[in-house]
Amino acid sequence: MKDLVIIGGGPAGMSAAIAAYENGIKDILILERDSNLGGILQQCIHNGFGLHKFGEELTGPEYAWRYEKKVRELGIEFKLNTMVLDVTEDKVITATNTEDGLFQIKAKAVILAMGCRERSKGALNIAGSRPAGIYSAGTAQKYVNMKGYLPGKNIVILGSGDIGLIMARRMTLEGAKVHAVCELMPYSGGLARNIEQCLNDFGIPLKLSHTIIQIHGKDRVEGVTIAKVDEKRKPIKGSEEYIPCDTILFSVGLLPENELSKTANVTLSPITSGAVVDQDRQTSVEGIFSCGNVLHVHDLVDYVSEEAEIAGKAAVEYINGIQDESVLIPINTDGKIRYTVPQRITKKKDVAVYFRVSNIYKNVIIKVSDGNNTLLTKKKVKVAPGEMESITLKKEIFENVKELYFSLEEK
Amino acid sequence: MYDVTVIGAGVVGGLVARALSKYKLNICILESENDVAMGASKANSAIVHAGFDAKAGTLKAKLNVRGNQMMEEVCKELGVKYKNNGSLVVGFSEEDRAVLGELLERGKANNVEGLRIIEKDELHQMEPNLSDDIICALYAPTGGIVCPYTLTISAVGNAMDNGAELKCNFKVTDIEETENGYRVSSENDSVTTRYIINCAGIYSDEIAKMIGDNSFDIHPRRGEYILLDRENEQIFSHTIFRTPSKMGKGILITPTVHNNLLLGPTSYDMTDKDDKDTTAVGFEAILNSTKETAKSVPINKTITSFCGLRSVGSTGDFIINSPKKGFINVAGIESPGLSSSPAIAEYIEEMLKEDGLELILKPEYNPTRKPYYAFHEASAEEKNAIIKENPAYGRIVCRCEGITEGEIVDAIRRNPQPRDLDGVKRRTRAQMGRCQGGFCGPYVIEILSKELDIPYENITKFGGESLINVEITKGGQSQ
Ligand SMILES: Cc1cc2nc3c(=O)[nH]c(=O)nc-3n(C[C@H](O)[C@H](O)[C@H](O)COP(=O)(O)OP(=O)(O)OC[C@H]3O[C@@H](n4cnc5c(N)ncnc54)[C@H](O)[C@@H]3O)c2cc1C
Ligand SMILES: Cc1cc2nc3c(=O)[nH]c(=O)nc-3n(C[C@H](O)[C@H](O)[C@H](O)COP(=O)(O)OP(=O)(O)OC[C@H]3O[C@@H](n4cnc5c(N)ncnc54)[C@H](O)[C@@H]3O)c2cc1C
Numbered sequence: 001m002k003d004l005v006i007i008g009g010g011p012a013g014m015s016a017a018i019a020a021y022e023n024g025i026k027d028i029l030i031l032e033r034d035s036n037l038g039g040i041l042q043q044c045i046h047n048g049f050g051l052h053k054f055g056e057e058l059t060g061p062e063y064a065w066r067y068e069k070k071v072r073e074l075g076i077e078f079k080l081n082t083m084v085l086d087v088t089e090d091k092v093i094t095a096t097n098t099e100d101g102l103f104q105i106k107a108k109a110v111i112l113a114m115g116c117r118e119r120s121k122g123a124l125n126i127a128g129s130r131p132a133g134i135y136s137a138g139t140a141q142k143y144v145n146m147k148g149y150l151p152g153k154n155i156v157i158l159g160s161g162d163i164g165l166i167m168a169r170r171m172t173l174e175g176a177k178v179h180a181v182c183e184l185m186p187y188s189g190g191l192a193r194n195i196e197q198c199l200n201d202f203g204i205p206l207k208l209s210h211t212i213i214q215i216h217g218k219d220r221v222e223g224v225t226i227a228k229v230d231e232k233r234k235p236i237k238g239s240e241e242y243i244p245c246d247t248i249l250f251s252v253g254l255l256p257e258n259e260l261s262k263t264a265n266v267t268l269s270p271i272t273s274g275a276v277v278d279q280d281r282q283t284s285v286e287g288i289f290s291c292g293n294v295l296h297v298h299d300l301v302d303y304v305s306e307e308a309e310i311a312g313k314a315a316v317e318y319i320n321g322i323q324d325e326s327v328l329i330p331i332n333t334d335g336k337i338r339y340t341v342p343q344r345i346t347k348k349k350d351v352a353v354y355f356r357v358s359n360i361y362k363n364v365i366i367k368v369s370d371g372n373n374t375l376l377t378k379k380k381v382k383v384a385p386g387e388m389e390s391i392t393l394k395k396e397i398f399e400n401v402k403e404l405y406f407s408l409e410e411k
Numbered sequence: 412m413y414d415v416t417v418i419g420a421g422v423v424g425g426l427v428a429r430a431l432s433k434y435k436l437n438i439c440i441l442e443s444e445n446d447v448a449m450g451a452s453k454a455n456s457a458i459v460h461a462g463f464d465a466k467a468g469t470l471k472a473k474l475n476v477r478g479n480q481m482m483e484e485v486c487k488e489l490g491v492k493y494k495n496n497g498s499l500v501v502g503f504s505e506e507d508r509a510v511l512g513e514l515l516e517r518g519k520a521n522n523v524e525g526l527r528i529i530e531k532d533e534l535h536q537m538e539p540n541l542s543d544d545i546i547c548a549l550y551a552p553t554g555g556i557v558c559p560y561t562l563t564i565s566a567v568g569n570a571m572d573n574g575a576e577l578k579c580n581f582k583v584t585d586i587e588e589t590e591n592g593y594r595v596s597s598e599n600d601s602v603t604t605r606y607i608i609n610c611a612g613i614y615s616d617e618i619a620k621m622i623g624d625n626s627f628d629i630h631p632r633r634g635e636y637i638l639l640d641r642e643n644e645q646i647f648s649h650t651i652f653r654t655p656s657k658m659g660k661g662i663l664i665t666p667t668v669h670n671n672l673l674l675g676p677t678s679y680d681m682t683d684k685d686d687k688d689t690t691a692v693g694f695e696a697i698l699n700s701t702k703e704t705a706k707s708v709p710i711n712k713t714i715t716s717f718c719g720l721r722s723v724g725s726t727g728d729f730i731i732n733s734p735k736k737g738f739i740n741v742a743g744i745e746s747p748g749l750s751s752s753p754a755i756a757e758y759i760e761e762m763l764k765e766d767g768l769e770l771i772l773k774p775e776y777n778p779t780r781k782p783y784y785a786f787h788e789a790s791a792e793e794k795n796a797i798i799k800e801n802p803a804y805g806r807i808v809c810r811c812e813g814i815t816e817g818e819i820v821d822a823i824r825r826n827p828q829p830r831d832l833d834g835v836k837r838r839t840r841a842q843m844g845r846c847q848g849g850f851c852g853p854y855v856i857e858i859l860s861k862e863l864d865i866p867y868e869n870i871t872k873f874g875g876e877s878l879i880n881v882e883i884t885k886g887g888q889s890q
Contacts, residue, residue: 085813098806117849132879149868150884
């Protein structure tokens with residue numbers, strides 16, 4: 001029996017563990033399948049992490065190390081090379097590693113912090129052959145940054161997610177030529193600063209409203225045919241262009257890794273593909289919390305750490321049986337606001353609500369209402385799907401409402 | 412000098428070699444690719460057909476029904492996944508019903524057991540996710556599904572365990588007659604042999620031409636598929652065929668033995684025997700047909716798409732004959748070739764016996780082979796026992812399919828040895844899940860590199876020039 005078991009030793013898992021420890025629960029175990037703590041940050045050797053949290057620009061490993069050092073100093077227990085295979089509703093965790101074999105642990109509370117994975121090329125049904133030389137951007141990042149191998153020299157990237165942008169720069173620095181980054185949508189899903197620093201600074205063309213329609217090559221990729229797409233995202237005849245290349249990188253989205261949440265019967269949101277949670281990041285299953293990229297995909301690790309602290313603290317309250325005055329207020333969205341996290345409020349205390357929009361909108365008002373009356377508004381010059389937004393709701397605001405509505409109006 | 416040389420390590424060549432390996436014979440299998448099961452045997456519908464399609468009296472009809480009867484036992488011996496899930500040919504109209512009636516009669520003439528026409532109510536109880544527009548079906552309880560590439564791999568492996576030799580990267584380019592047999596050559600190697608069994612799939616006509624047999628041609632017919640992710644609850648348990656029409660057998664929906672859902676194949680006649688491209692037109696055809704057949708199919712669960720080439724022979728039937736002493740063609744083995752494969756092997760055994768080849772049973776012959784170990788299917792006790800025995804089974808490498816390092820190492824050490832990423836994939840399912848190797852690929856390369864003593868950067872996806880990494884980075888060093 002453990003008080004708290006945390007699944008995943010990335011930034012989310014480590015922050016949650018530290019927050020729980022500092023709030024009084026010491027009997028904690030982190031289970032991590034990799035041979036190191038740090039999660040995906042281990043392979044993000046570029047800088048830009050921690051601006052928000054520490055006010056400095058750290059590399060991924062530096063950022064992760066700050067947390068790992070703390071975990072070690074506090075003596076929080078962790079097991080590496082340990083894969084969690086199953087979590088039940090009553091918080092029995094089954095895991096395996098080479099030393100303990102297959103083992104089970106019961107926990108009073110569980111924090112799910114398994115991160116996310118990349119959507120693979122296979123999901124896209126792109127016509128053509130299936131040669132070597134096709135990678136997801138994160139896999140290429142692993143080869144280059146962790147293994148010391150270059151997967152190719154002439155690159156076309158599909159998808160302008162942040163990992164794709166970062167890899168465009170990384171491959172260029174390693175002496176490869178990135179011929180184009182094609183993006184299906186009329187806008188990039190990546191951070192504006194990454195487009196500036198990773199593409200523009202290196203003269204790499206970003207082709208918006210473009211996609212790869214055919215892959216060529218027998219053993220190894222020999223080229224791609226790209227085409228412009230119309231508003232329905234269908235290729236436009238006559239706009240085809242052949243680009244010779246030996247490598248294609250896909251950066252077409254991240255998917256929260258929720259296989260274990262499913263085994264625990266946690267309710268998932270079809271929009272985020274992560275758990276449905278309250279302000280404490282507690283899922284539909286009491287005592288099971290979720291945070292970080294497994295809950296919803298974040299663009300900045302700083303927010304991951306922040307969210308994990310919320311979950312860590314709340315897990316302590318749960319273990320100690322502390323109850324706030326309870327309410328049940330679902331938060332609805334209008335589609336232009338794609339989703340919010342949390343999706344519902346269950347306690348009367350101030351809540352920061354994070355959200356993403358579904359398109360690029362300019363000069364907008366974000367409105368929070370109870371269905372009839374506007375409770376709060378916030379003006380923004382520009383909002384984009386690639387950048388997460390947030391609004392803090394004081395508890396006085398929702399004291400007497402049954403439901404909350406988040407909507408977006410263009411001026 | 413070999414007694415028998417099998418050209419082509421597909422399911423047919425594999426099972427022929429295995430059938431012959433029970434006798435005191437020197438057997439060699441020649442394969443042009445870097446691994447076995449690289450042709451039609453890895454990219455097909457994986458259906459063990461009941462046998463109602465082919466016209467009575469044809470080799471196709473006879474060998475299909477016999478192969479169907481043999482398949483379960485062969486799979487049990489070889490440790491290959493097989494499931495007798497039953498097939499349904501669904502009809503949308505009275506015209507379809509008439510065709511189903513003909514198929515029923517044809518099936519009876521071919522001695523297919525248990526065939527019957529079922530009506531809407533029963534049908535929708537069996538398969539609630541079928542479209543409401545479907546009014547009846549031909550039910551074939553003997554229809555099944557099998558894992559075609561593990562069948563091929565295990566057949567070749569079992570033949571090798573019983574003494575047969577496999578030579579990969581041996582593309583036969585020339586055959587010369589010698590005093591007591593043949594000399595079979597590739598660009599840089601050659602073997603001599605008394606008998607040749609030509610199981611070269613789509614290239615079997617070219618092999619036949621090497622000994623002057625121009626009696627048939629093979630042309631490729633493209634078949635594309637979309638594969639959906641594994642689900643805990645299958646939305647279809649039977650194999651669902653459309654009623655055949657002038658346009659062909661149509662696009663089916665079937666569970667696989669691994670609980671994925673397979674949609675396809677398309678059907679386009681081609682000329683280029685190397686063109687395994689998928690097409691946008693093909694994807695559309697698959698999606699449209701699927702929408703007609705099923706109420707709903709989770710297309711957003713697509714994990715990959717692929718294409719196989721049917722070996723369409725110019726005679727309309729399987730071409731199994733001996734145009735010259737010591738040379739046997741096993742050509743034009745299009746569908747139901749997989750279903751027929753164990754029966755084809757038996758048939759070849761008979762032909763050789765009749766030809767006077769002395770077949771003396773080997774006392775040490777072992778027809779069985781352990782299945783590839785599947786950690787995720789084992790019980791908790793079994794898991795603990797195997798981790799204690801070999802800790803590498805405690806380390807999960809492929810997170811999507813739950814495959815351990817132990818399984819991968821074990822697969823690399825067995826016959827026939829995989830030498831590339833795809834080879835490990837077909838044997839263990841590592842890289843076959845929803846992330847398609849994005850996560851475990853780099854680790855599988857590490858294991859292959861260590862086990863085979865090949866530098867990391869020289870590991871390929873499927874042999875030839877299919878390198879994964881092209882060079883060491885500025886700061887990197889070879890592992
Ligand atoms: C290429 C790339 C570039 C990025 N660039 C930036 C940037 O410039 N700036 C920035 O601020 N942020 C950036 N990010 C985002 C940041 O890295 C992530 O937000 C952060 O790593 C998410 O933390 P996490 O703990 O939720 O997930 P992860 O870091 O993915 O950690 C999850 C951990 O859980 C483990 N795990 C999963 N399943 C199991 C299981 N069943 N059993 C045991 N362990 C398990 C995993 O091994 C992993 O270690 C980038 C991300 C990527 C991928
Ligand atoms: C789209 C499609 C769907 C199908 N569906 C079904 C089904 O559901 N049920 C069913 O029963 N059947 C089905 N079939 C048929 C079945 O897949 C084939 O009949 C079977 O796989 C043929 O096996 P094979 O060993 O003859 O050919 P292959 O598997 O093609 O093997 C031939 C081998 O010969 C090698 N080779 C070729 N040339 C040379 C050379 N010069 N030197 C050395 N080696 C050479 C090739 O590399 C290859 O490995 C389908 C086929 C296709 C294409």
